[in-house]
Amino acid sequence: MSALLELEGAYEKVSKDPQFARDLAAFQTEYAGRETPLTFCPNASRELGCRLYLKREDLVHGGSHKLNNTLGQALLAKQMGKKRLIAETGAGQHGVATAIVGAVLGMPVEVYMGEVDMQRQALNVFRMELMGAKVIPVKSGTRTLKDAINEALRDWVANVRDTYYLIGSVVGPHPYPLMVRDFQSVIGREAREQVLRKEGRLPDVIVACVGGGSNAIGIFYPFLTDDVELIGVEAGGEGIGTGKHSATLCAGDAGVLHGTLSYLLQDEHGQVMPTHSISAGLDYPGVGPEHAMLKDKHRVTYVAVNDPEVLDAFKFLSKTEGIIPALESAHAVAYVMQNAERFDKDDIVIINLSGRGDKDVAEVAAMKGGA
């Protein structure tokens, strides 16, 4: 708790510090490759009958939106005088993004990763190690993302004086959800300017996938007070009815995990349920508390799509546009494909393409019915 109060104080300070903002902006431009394009998709637009744009977070250095957050938090950690970064990772994208900032800022990095996820995402394990991070296999519980967070929290309480815990999503205790949202909302700020420049108006619909929910809140946040339909797509896994899914907002209810009151997938006694998704990055039984609020206020609509549709979307975007989406982001693509008849041909639809799919290619190829 003391560590969280220290973090809250430090974050409040830097969020008002123009020098911090300049340092972060310089890293975003010169190192991360921002701003990312808002790409119009002529072929997919024709097939789906709308004006489809992709916000290209897959082009951020490292291959996903995760670096937006790790750059911000690592600069903060440096300012706080912390010597060591720890992180959890599911698909490995956040671990990679943390390994990147550790390397460039000269801070040692240790990443907790569930044993199951290490097998699913062997390539990302190798990338992290290549950049000097140590990947620690987590063998407790379900051996996926939530258990990696448990282990990272345990490490943090044991080494709190010199260690900074760099959480990768809008989850965990305050101030993390707020801080991660702030660092990720660069996505929405850019997208808003870009769509106004290109189309002269705001989009009709914005679609993003939701695991913990950082890329979704990042693109939604600057549009919350606009007349824009916002859709968060959760991992339906093998179908909500089967119990093998990670659709926390669609199928969970109120609970407390990792210091956050939000929706939670749990049994009648409050034990956290195992989750399933084709994409390791969405495999989390909780969800950011701000998404819970946006659901309850009916500002954002949350839906789920299942693994087979996600695979179709993965292939569809690759073939039509030459862009291989991360399986996580393919959830958002799948939603638009499933609901194509809803859209008018002049409707502007933006999908937040939160990551690139290179990390998933081997796993998809290993599944039946590859391209």
Added chain:
Amino acid sequence: MMGRIETAFAAAASMKKPAFIGFTVAGDPDKATCIRIARALIAGGTDILELGVPFSDPVADGPTIQKADERALAAGTTPDTVFEIVREIRKESGVPIVFLTYYNIVCRRGIERFYQEAHDAGVDGILIADMPVEESGEVCATAARYGIDPIFLITRTTTEDRIRKIAEKAHGYLYLVAVLGVTGVRGQVSEGAIDLLHRVRKHTRLPLALGFGISTPAHTRTCARAGADGVIVGSAIVEIVERNLSDHDTMVLELQDYVQSMRRVHESQE
């Protein structure tokens, strides 16, 4: 009227020794064996019995206790089971019983219902490991209505200001975390733990119990000399359970011997 917890500390103090607080996970490895374990701990001389109400994600605990939680959950342990275990123990013992659990377990059942059922079963205190004092208003009010002591953790990084806040809200005793980190057996009691004891003492007259990483008679001696009112032993007990899963008779004998050995140290302090 003095509660069972207060009485236990007063009795230990009158014998000039710290209370021995023994922890085991309720339902580990199953309900019947857990009751035998509790009996053995009590027979060995445990002054206060702490029962962990198992949770799928026990972030304050190390691997030993997490595995015990997993065994208990695999055996089908629910809060109902845990209350049944307490009722069984209450039939034969007046030992104070304290729950250690996590917020979601209490929240899911409903705070009111959980505390009422705990009270009816004969629970004396409840510690919710992931509930900061700042968020404890409703829980403390409910606990007060049912005469259950709200117990809090204080760590070496807890600020003076928060120690004061916790000392105001807590009843029964304060659980001082002797190490930086999670539960588990460690080599020795750190200097930091002793500092913490002295820091907290300035703010409260509540009994102070040291836990996390305490497992040997030597540890107990160090804590007693530093003026601790109690020592809490968890992982060392759970390790004995884990080592003897295939032979429950040996398990309970070893547990009783272990508690006795820890208690003998207490008495040699006089």
